[in-house]
Every structure is written in structure tokens, then in C-alpha cells.
Amino acid sequence: MALRARALYDFVSENPGEISVVENELLTLYSEEVVDGWLEGTNSRGESGLFPASYVEILNEKSLSVQGNGETYHSHTPARTDYSYQRSAHQGDTSTESTPTRSYPNYSYPSTSQGSDEDWDDDWDDCPATADQPSKGGHALPASSSAYSSSPRRGSAQQSRSSATVGRNLNRFSTFVKSGGEAFVLGEASGFVRDEDKIRVVMSQFGPEWQEDPHPFTCIIDDPTKQTKFKGMKSYMSYGLTPSHTQSQVNRRYKHFDWLYARLVERFPVISVPHLPEKQATGRFEEDFISKRRKGLIWWMNHMTTHPVLSRCDVFQHFLTCSSTDEKAWKQGKRKAERDCLVGANFFLTISPPAVPLDLQDVESKVDGFKAFAKKMDESLTQVNVTLAEFARKQVTGFRKEYQRVGQAFQLLGQAFELDQQEYSLRLNQAIAFTSQAYETIGDYFADQSRQDLEPVADLLAIYQGHLANFPDIIHVQKGALTKAKESQRLGEEKDGLAGINERCNIISCATLAEMQHFHRTRNRDFKGQMQHFLQQQIAFYQRITGKLEEALHMYDQA
Structure with a gap:
């Protein structure tokens, strides 16, 4: 007799190897074995693949548990399993993704910025943020879920959907793979790290800490001014930024902050990059919204300039110091940042730890x-x-x-x-x-x-x-x-x-x-x-x- 299960919640697949299930749908299981929080089976539409064990109820008397990594995992919501893909090196090209395999990610990831140099002055923030877009700095979570919920994490919406079934050699730590952490630990990372690129961790009485910036600075953000282009057909707000270490004002738009944020998240997988104030589709020029956004950007900037690592990185300094009128210099710095090879697994090559190793326990x-x-x-x-x-x-x-x-x-x-x-x-x-x-x-x-x-x-x-x-x-x-x-x-x-x-x-x-x-x-x-x-x-x-x-x-x- 085939093993059956009933779906307790809707689950939408976003990675190859997964299948979508609908609440109350009957599923056929290949076995009761739970691998890292996932079951494998066939839905009512004949699609075969993986789905979260905690999203279904097995229709028999046996309790569902699995022993793994020295712990017992019952039918709680699992951590999201992730699969690695071989991607095209061309920016934004996802057409060459193949059937999921346990391969290590490339170390140079496609840029997440929108547009090219030619449309660098377009209004990226004119477009409304839709409900299905992931929030900044992470994956979207259900409204009822806290930041530390163990609900499955969503993969990239650009990944092609497939009912192909993957093998049992799954990696439980999806972020671990995406960040390049697994490739680094297994010795797959390689690259040239200049001395100025090294990020030093020192041992204090409180434990490991980032080495302090010997030249701390602050940055003032003035009230924004409304600018126009295309003979008044498009309008945008421009913020005047004055770093204390240069005392030279530069003008930046919200889309420039957004681009910088994407670069920083890609560059620093184990550093908490502060979130930007949210986008807004309408009322962008209303006084209350402008004031609220400026306050949010001030908080963001304060956290950036006081972080010993983020404040010193090349892309942030380029953002703060490149002249607003020198378009050529801006584009050169932009391209350099987007071609940075010290991302993913290679980022960890830049970390210089204290001489005495830590006790892992x-x-x-x-x-x-x-x-x-x-x-x-x-x-x-x-x-x-x-x-x-x-x-x-x-x-x-x-x-x-x-x-x-x-x-x-x-x-x-x-x-x-x-x-x-x-x-x-x-x-x-x-x-x-x-x-x-x-x-x-x-x-x-x-x-x-x-x-x-x-x-x-x-x-x-x-x-x-x-x-x-x-x-x-x-x-x-x-x-x-x-x-x-x-x-x-x-x-x-x-x-x-x-x-x-x-x-x-x-x-x-x-x-x-x-x-x-x-x-x-x-x-x-x-x-x-x-x-x-x-x-x-x-x-x-x-x-x-x-x-x-x-x-x-x-x-x-x-x-």
C-alpha cells in the first residue's frame, strides 16, 4: 500500500527539485524518511519532487522523526534546503541552469544591480515594490513569522521551476552554500588578496572584534532637493552628502543608495548591512515621506560610517567621494565594484583571524x-x-x-x-x-x-x-x-x-x-x-x- 500524506498548508516551489502542494491535497510518498526536513513524493498533478515535511500530515500511525547531525528532528518547519547551479557568467543570464547537482557555486556572482551604465540616471525607484518581492537584506518571510522562524526560506525567483528529483545528498544550510561558505571551508576558494583588502579580527577581553578604523569619520545628509531631467518630464530627489574626512559634498539619489546596498550585501555575507528605508510608489515628493526617508537614510549612514569594515570598503568610499559631475570616474568605480572577485567564497580569504584559534564548542x-x-x-x-x-x-x-x-x-x-x-x-x-x-x-x-x-x-x-x-x-x-x-x-x-x-x-x-x-x-x-x-x-x-x-x-x- 502506497504511503499517503495530506498537505496542511500551501507550498509554492521556487527551486528545481521541489514541487508545489495545495492545502488538503493528497500526496504519494516514496518513503517516510525525512532528509533535513524534507520529504519526497508525487502530488495530485503527477509532479515528483521535494516538499517540507512540516507542511504535510502522514496518514499512518508512525511518528515522523529523523536522526541527523547528533539531533532529533521532528516534524517542525525545516530549514530551507538549497541546491547549487552552474550559471552563465553573463550578468543576469539564468537560461543555462541545469538539473540540480551538488556542485559548488561560482565565486564571481552576477551583479544584482538593475540597468547598465547608459541608464544609470533612470528612475529605478519609480517602480513600486510588489508584495512578492523579497525584502531588503534577505528573503521574504510570512507575515506571521518572526525573523527567526524556521520556515523554509525562498530561493531566487529567477531560478527555473522543474519537477526533476534530486538525490539524497542535500545541504541543509542554504545560505551557507549561497554565501560561498561551503566552498571556502572545503578549500575550493582561491584568489589574490592585497594587504589593503585584508579584514583583521582582533581578540579583546570580550572575544573576537573587528579591528577599529584608525581614521573614523561621519557623514551629513542634507535635506533633499527636487531635480528634473528630460525637460521636466521626470523628477527625482537628490541628497547632498558631506563626509567629514573629505568635506566635499556629493549628490546621490535613492537609486544610488540602492545600488550600493546590493553591492555590500553581495560583498559581505557575514556582516549585517543595515537596511535602507523602503521604496514607495506614490507620494514620493510629499513632505512627510521625504522627511521620513531622510531620517531613515541618516540612521543608515550612521551605521555604515561606524562599522569598522563597511566604512572602509572601496565601494562605500567610491559612493561617498566620487564627484557628482565626474560621470566617467563614477562609471569606472561602478564597474570595478560589480566585477569584484572577493565575493562569495573568496570573501573569507580576506579575513585575518587572531593567532590563537577559537574553541569551536x-x-x-x-x-x-x-x-x-x-x-x-x-x-x-x-x-x-x-x-x-x-x-x-x-x-x-x-x-x-x-x-x-x-x-x-x-x-x-x-x-x-x-x-x-x-x-x-x-x-x-x-x-x-x-x-x-x-x-x-x-x-x-x-x-x-x-x-x-x-x-x-x-x-x-x-x-x-x-x-x-x-x-x-x-x-x-x-x-x-x-x-x-x-x-x-x-x-x-x-x-x-x-x-x-x-x-x-x-x-x-x-x-x-x-x-x-x-x-x-x-x-x-x-x-x-x-x-x-x-x-x-x-x-x-x-x-x-x-x-x-x-x-x-x-x-x-x-x-
Whole structure:
């Protein structure tokens, strides 16, 4: 009798070797064996391939579990399995993808930027971001899922769909493969690294940390100006950037930030590149949106300039220093960045770790601790965001209206008193009228206050929610390296080969822990400063209210 299963949820395949399933659909299984969270079978349309084990219910009495990597995996949502492909070296060409095999990815990946040099001045950000596009810095996640959900991660939408069945030799760490981590650990990476390209990790009392930038700098972002081209047919916003180490202003558009972001994500697989403010299809020239985007870009720039690695990389310096009017120099730097060979597996060649290797068990413990911390932080940020948004709504609408109602009530009382024409009542009437106006003014204070204290906190939460969304992929890279090292040891790899794998695993571990340490240091700095600002603004706010009430009180001294 054939093994059967019923789909509990919809699953849309996005990689060759997978099949789509629909809720309540009956599936035929090849076996009950779960490999890294995946089952293999045939759907009701006759397509054969893989689908997540946790998305289906097996229609028999046996419990579904599988022993792997020293752990027992039950029918929880699996980590996404990934397959490597041989790609054409031509940018954007995906037509040569073949049936999935366990091959290592090329080290020079196709550029993810849109357009060519000729359309470099087109409005890339005119196009709306659609719901099915992945969010910046990672893969799209279901709305109900947190950043650390173990739901299957989506592959590239450009990958061709196929019902071809792959073999059982699957890699559980999809990000590990995509980032080139697996190829590096197995010694497949090779390339020339200049001394200025080396990224040094030093050992501090807190563990591995990125070596500090000996020449730190900041960057100011001015209010954007509206520019036009094609005789006014197209409009765009231009931001003036002034780095402190050059004091020369350059003008950049949002699409330039977007291009830079894509380069950085491709270049640094174990560094959390801060997310850019989201795109917007309509209302791009409205004052509120322009102000909000500028604030988001300021946060983004602050995190970039204070990161010891990101701030010094060539592509970021090109973005900050290349003259806005030197089109030739800009294109040369752009092409150089897009042809960078130190991406993927070759990126890890640039890491220079401390002399003493780390204890891999200690690394694993620290990474697991950070993962638990980040998950809890992500949940708490969401709660704080919801609470502050509700508080701001009450201030703008509820509190404002309540104070205005009080003011209107005093106004009615004052109008009644004015019917008394006695001279000695004049000053009392004036005091009551002033009290009415004071409460009206306090209502306006509440309406405007969220811009001063709540919105800056929300901006801070947004930048950190972006960072937290990046860390699952970073952790997957380190976990993949650690798993490879353990597998090699278990399989009795020859001494020289095992030493090389452990050494390369140590490099990835050092980089991962250094990035986590940088996250904690930056978090302490940002939340300390922002909470101080929030409380200072709250105190100033209530002092303004107190001052207005004291003014009203003094009016009665003369009544």
C-alpha cells in the first residue's frame, strides 16, 4: 500500500527539485524518511519532487522523526534546503541552469544591480515594490513569522521551476552554500588578496572584534532637493552628502543608495548591512515621506560610517567621494565594484583571524546564545513598536481632543460670565478665557509631540529590526561551517585536510563573533542615546505643559 500524506498548508516551489502542494491535497510518498526536513513524493498533478515535511500530515500511525547531525528532528518547519547551479557568467543570464547537482557555486556572482551604465540616471525607484518581492537584506518571510522562524526560506525567483528529483545528498544550510561558505571551508576558494583588502579580527577581553578604523569619520545628509531631467518630464530627489574626512559634498539619489546596498550585501555575507528605508510608489515628493526617508537614510549612514569594515570598503568610499559631475570616474568605480572577485567564497580569504584559534564548542555556545537573544529582542521590538504607535495615535487624536474639549468647556463658562458687565468681573473673565486657550494649546502640544520623541524611537527600532532580520542568514553560514568541521572529524578526514577545514571554520567563526560583538556595542550606544533623547523630550514636553498651566494660574492672581 502506497504511503499517503495530506498537505496542511500551501507550498509554492521556487527551486528545481521541489514541487508545489495545495492545502488538503493528497500526496504519494516514496518513503517516510525525512532528509533535513524534507520529504519526497508525487502530488495530485503527477509532479515528483521535494516538499517540507512540516507542511504535510502522514496518514499512518508512525511518528515522523529523523536522526541527523547528533539531533532529533521532528516534524517542525525545516530549514530551507538549497541546491547549487552552474550559471552563465553573463550578468543576469539564468537560461543555462541545469538539473540540480551538488556542485559548488561560482565565486564571481552576477551583479544584482538593475540597468547598465547608459541608464544609470533612470528612475529605478519609480517602480513600486510588489508584495512578492523579497525584502531588503534577505528573503521574504510570512507575515506571521518572526525573523527567526524556521520556515523554509525562498530561493531566487529567477531560478527555473522543474519537477526533476534530486538525490539524497542535500545541504541543509542554504545560505551557507549561497554565501560561498561551503566552498571556502572545503578549500575550493582561491584568489589574490592585497594587504589593503585584508579584514583583521582582533581578540579583546570580550572575544573576537573587528579591528577599529584608525581614521573614523561621519557623514551629513542634507535635506533633499527636487531635480528634473528630460525637460521636466521626470523628477527625482537628490541628497547632498558631506563626509567629514573629505568635506566635499556629493549628490546621490535613492537609486544610488540602492545600488550600493546590493553591492555590500553581495560583498559581505557575514556582516549585517543595515537596511535602507523602503521604496514607495506614490507620494514620493510629499513632505512627510521625504522627511521620513531622510531620517531613515541618516540612521543608515550612521551605521555604515561606524562599522569598522563597511566604512572602509572601496565601494562605500567610491559612493561617498566620487564627484557628482565626474560621470566617467563614477562609471569606472561602478564597474570595478560589480566585477569584484572577493565575493562569495573568496570573501573569507580576506579575513585575518587572531593567532590563537577559537574553541569551536565555545563558539557554538556563544552563537546559540546570541540567536536566543536576537529572537527575544526581535519579539520585544515588535511589541514596543505596536505600543508606541498606539500611544502616538492616542496623543494625536484622543488626548488632543480631550484637552480641546476641556478648553471648549471653559470657553462656554467664560462666555456665560461675560454676560455680567460688572467691572470687577472683567479680569476673572479674561483669566477663564486664557485658561480655555491654554487647554487648546496643550491639545496641540500633544498632537505635535510624537514627532519629537516617539518617531525617533520608531526609526531606531526600524534599523534594528532590519539588522535582526539579517542575522539568521549570518548564523546559518557559521553553523554550516561548524557542521562541515564536525562531519570531517567524524568521517576520519586525513590530518592535513581536517586541520585545513578547522582553520577555515575558525576564520568564519571569528568573523561571525566579531559581527555579533559589533552589533552589541552599537546597540548599547544607540539605545542609550535614543532613550536619553526620548526622556529629555518627554521632560521638556511636560515642562511646556506645566509652564502653560502656570501662566493660566497667574492670571487669577490679578482677578
